[in-house]
Amino acid sequence: MISIPWTARIALRALKVNKMRSALTMLGIIIGVGAVIAMLAVGTGASRRIAEQMATMGSNLLIILPGSQTSGGVRMGFGSQTTLTLGDAEAIQRECRAVQDVAPIHNGTAQIIYGNLNWSTGVLGTTGGMNSVRDWPVGSGRPITDEDVRSATKVALLGQTVVDNLFGGIDPLDQIVRIKKIPFKVIGVMAVKGQSVMGQDQDDTVFVPVTTAQKKLFGTNFPGMIRQIMVKAKSAQDLDPAEKQVAELLRQRHHLGAKKDDDFSVRNLTQMMQAAEEQTKVMTLLLGAIASVSLLVGGIGIMNIMLVSVTERTREIGIRMAIGAKTWDIRLQFIMEAIILSLIGGIVGLIVGVTGSQVLSVVAGWPTVVSPFSAVLAFAFSGIVGIFFGFYPAYKASLLNPIDALRYE
Amino acid sequence: MRLIEAREISKIYPLGEIELKALDSVSVTIEEGEFLAIMGPSGSGKSTFMNIVGCLDIPTAGQYLLENVDAGGLSRDELAHIRNQKIGFVFQGFNLLARTSALENVELPMLYNGVAAKERKRKALAALKTVGLEGRENHNPNQLSGGQQQRVAIARAIVNRAPIILADEPTGNLDTHTSGEIMELFQKLNNDAGITVLLVTHESDIAAYSRRVIRFLDGRLVSDEKKQ
Numbered sequence: 001m002i003s004i005p006w007t008a009r010i011a012l013r014a015l016k017v018n019k020m021r022s023a024l025t026m027l028g029i030i031i032g033v034g035a036v037i038a039m040l041a042v043g044t045g046a047s048r049r050i051a052e053q054m055a056t057m058g059s060n061l062l063i064i065l066p067g068s069q070t071s072g073g074v075r076m077g078f079g080s081q082t083t084l085t086l087g088d089a090e091a092i093q094r095e096c097r098a099v100q101d102v103a104p105i106h107n108g109t110a111q112i113i114y115g116n117l118n119w120s121t122g123v124l125g126t127t128g129g130m131n132s133v134r135d136w137p138v139g140s141g142r143p144i145t146d147e148d149v150r151s152a153t154k155v156a157l158l159g160q161t162v163v164d165n166l167f168g169g170i171d172p173l174d175q176i177v178r179i180k181k182i183p184f185k186v187i188g189v190m191a192v193k194g195q196s197v198m199g200q201d202q203d204d205t206v207f208v209p210v211t212t213a214q215k216k217l218f219g220t221n222f223p224g225m226i227r228q229i230m231v232k233a234k235s236a237q238d239l240d241p242a243e244k245q246v247a248e249l250l251r252q253r254h255h256l257g258a259k260k261d262d263d264f265s266v267r268n269l270t271q272m273m274q275a276a277e278e279q280t281k282v283m284t285l286l287l288g289a290i291a292s293v294s295l296l297v298g299g300i301g302i303m304n305i306m307l308v309s310v311t312e313r314t315r316e317i318g319i320r321m322a323i324g325a326k327t328w329d330i331r332l333q334f335i336m337e338a339i340i341l342s343l344i345g346g347i348v349g350l351i352v353g354v355t356g357s358q359v360l361s362v363v364a365g366w367p368t369v370v371s372p373f374s375a376v377l378a379f380a381f382s383g384i385v386g387i388f389f390g391f392y393p394a395y396k397a398s399l400l401n402p403i404d405a406l407r408y409e
Numbered sequence: 410m411r412l413i414e415a416r417e418i419s420k421i422y423p424l425g426e427i428e429l430k431a432l433d434s435v436s437v438t439i440e441e442g443e444f445l446a447i448m449g450p451s452g453s454g455k456s457t458f459m460n461i462v463g464c465l466d467i468p469t470a471g472q473y474l475l476e477n478v479d480a481g482g483l484s485r486d487e488l489a490h491i492r493n494q495k496i497g498f499v500f501q502g503f504n505l506l507a508r509t510s511a512l513e514n515v516e517l518p519m520l521y522n523g524v525a526a527k528e529r530k531r532k533a534l535a536a537l538k539t540v541g542l543e544g545r546e547n548h549n550p551n552q553l554s555g556g557q558q559q560r561v562a563i564a565r566a567i568v569n570r571a572p573i574i575l576a577d578e579p580t581g582n583l584d585t586h587t588s589g590e591i592m593e594l595f596q597k598l599n600n601d602a603g604i605t606v607l608l609v610t611h612e613s614d615i616a617a618y619s620r621r622v623i624r625f626l627d628g629r630l631v632s633d634e635k636k637q
Contacts, residue, residue, distance in 0.1 A: 327489075
C-alpha cells in the first residue's frame with residue numbers, strides 16, 4: 001500500500017545519493033523562482049512608491065484647468081482658453097460647501113539670482129491656501145498671507161533645493177533674491193517634500209503671492225487671469241460633490257448656457273493617481289509573467305533531467321520492482337523526487353530572489369518590496385511545476401518491464 | 410505442502426511468422442523445504458522458468474500456482490505484492506543499490522511493505538547477522554567484497570521472511586572459496602530456516618550442494634533427479 005510519507009522518504013534517499021545531479025536539476029527552478037520574486041518585488045516597490053508619492057501630493061484634490069477637452073470639435077491645449085480668474089477661485093472658496101480650501105495658481109519658469117549664483121526654477125504665484133491644499137507646510141519663516149496677496153508684495157518662499165543651490169549653508173531668511181531681475185525678500189523655506197509622482201523634484205520651486213506673479217512676473221492676458229486652481233475637498237466623500245459644485249459655479253460665473261460645453265476642466269487628481277497605480281500593477285503582472293517563463297523553463301529542465309535519470313536508473317527500478325514496488329510506488333517516488341527538487345529549489349530561489357531585490361535596490365536605486373503573497377505564489381507555483389513536469393518521467397518509469405530493466409546495462 | 414506447482418507451462422514469443430517457444434509444456438512440483446538446482450545450456454529456458462516462478466512474468470499457456478494460488482489471474486501490482494512477501498531474489502550481479510548502505514539495502518523490501526522504522530532496522534540487522542555481516546551494516550557496496558555484497562543481497566532476500574529464495578547464478582562473479590561460503594550459507598538457510606532454495610547454475614560443483622537437479626533443454630524439462 002503506497003503512502004506519502006514512506007514514498008517521500010524513499011525519494012529523499014534517492015536524491016541524496018546523487019547530490020550533484022539533484023543540485024543541477026534544481027538550478028532552473030531556483031533561477032525561475034528568484035526571477036519571479038525579484039520582478040514582482042520591483043513592480044510592488046514601484047506601486048508602493050507611487051502610493052507614497054500620491055500621499056505627498058495631498059489628498060482629495062481637484063485640479064481645475066482652463067479650456068476643455070474639445071472646443072467646437074477641435075481639441076485645444078490646456079491654458080489656451082482665457083477663462084479662469086482669481087475671482088473664480090475666491091468664489092469657489094466662498095460658495096462651494098464641499099470644498100475645504102482653494103489655491104489659485106499662476107505659474108511659469110524664471111531665473112532666480114542670489115549674489116553671483118543663479119538658478120532656473122519653477123515659480124508659482126499662489127495664496128496661503130497652498131499650504132493646506134497640498135498638505136505642505138512652511139519649514140522655517142512664514143507663509144504667504146492675505147495681506148501679501150492684497151498688496152502684491154514682493155516676497156518669496158523657497159523650496160529646499162533652490163536654497164541648497166543658491167545659498168549653500170547660509171540662512172536664506174530675509175535675504176534678497178532677484179526673480180526676473182526684480183528683487184524679492186525671502187520670507188521662508190518650504191518643508192521638504194521629495195519627488196512627485198511624475199518624477200519631478202518638488203523642492204525645486206519658489207512660491208510668490210499670486211497677484212505679484214500676475215503683475216510683476218508673468219503678466220495676464222486678461223484681468224485676473226490665473227493658470228490653474230487647486231481645490232481640496234473636505235473629505236473623500238466630499239470629493240464628488242465638490243467636483244459638481246465647482247463645475248456648476250464656474251458655469252454660472254462664465255455665463256455658460258445649458259447647451260454650451262464647459263470652458264474649463266475639472267480633474268480629480270486622486271483618480272489620476274489611481275490610474276497611475278493601476279498601470280504599475282499591470283506592469284508588475286507583466287514582469288511577473290515574463291519571469292514565470294523562466295520558471296516554466298526550469299520545470300522543463302526538471303523533466304529532462306528526470307527522464308535521463310529514469311534511463312540511468314533503469315536497473316535500480318527493476319530491482320525495486322522485483323523486490324515488491326508496485327506501479328504507483330515507482331510513480332509516486334519519481335513524482336516526489338520532482339516535487340522535493342522543486343520545493344527545495346523554490347526555497348533557495350526565494351532566498352536568491354529576496355537577495356536579488358536588495359541588490360537591485362542598492363545598485364539600481366529602484367524601490368523593491370517583497371510581499372509575502374508573491375513569495376507564497378512563487379513557492380506554490382514551483383510545487384505545481386514539480387508535480388506537472390515530474391509526472392511524465394514517473395509514468396515512464398512505472399511502465400518498465402522488470403525483467404528487461406534488470407538486464408539493462 | 411506443494412509450494413510451487415507448474416502445470417504444462419509454456420512461454421511463447423511471436424516473431425513475425427515463427428513462434429519462439431521459450432518454454433514448452435513444462436510441469437514440475439516443488440515442495441516446501443527443497444533445495445533445487447536448475448541446469449541447462451544458454452537459451453534452454455531456465456531463466457524464463459525462473460521468471461515465471463518468481464512472478465516476474467506470466468505463462469502464455471498452462472498454470473503456475475504458488476501456495477495454491479494461480480498467478481495467472483493476478484494483476485501487476487498483486488504480483489509485486491507476492492514477490493515482496495514470498496520471493497527472495499539473489500542475482501549474479503548482486504543488484505544492490507549503489508551509494509546506499511548495506512542496512513538500507515536490506516531494509517528496501519520492508520519499505521514497500523509499510524514496516525515502521527524501528528522494526529525495519531531491527532529486522533535488517535538480524536538478517537545481516539544471520540548471513541554473517543554483523544558490523545558492516547553502514548558500509549556501501551563499493552566498500553564490500555563480492556562475497557560480502559552477495560551476503561547483503563541474501564539478507565535482503567530473507568528479511569521479509571519469504572519462503573522461497575530464487576538465485577540466478579549467485580556464485581558466477583565469485584572466486585571458488587567465496588562461492589563455497591555462499592553455497593554453505595544457502596544450505597544453512599535451507600536446513601535451519603526451512604527456506605526453499607531454487608538455484609540456476611552452469612556448474613556441477615555448485616549444483617552438488619543441492620538435493621535435486623532439474624535440467625532444461627530447448628524449452629523442455631528433460632530430467633529431474635533427486636539425490637539419495
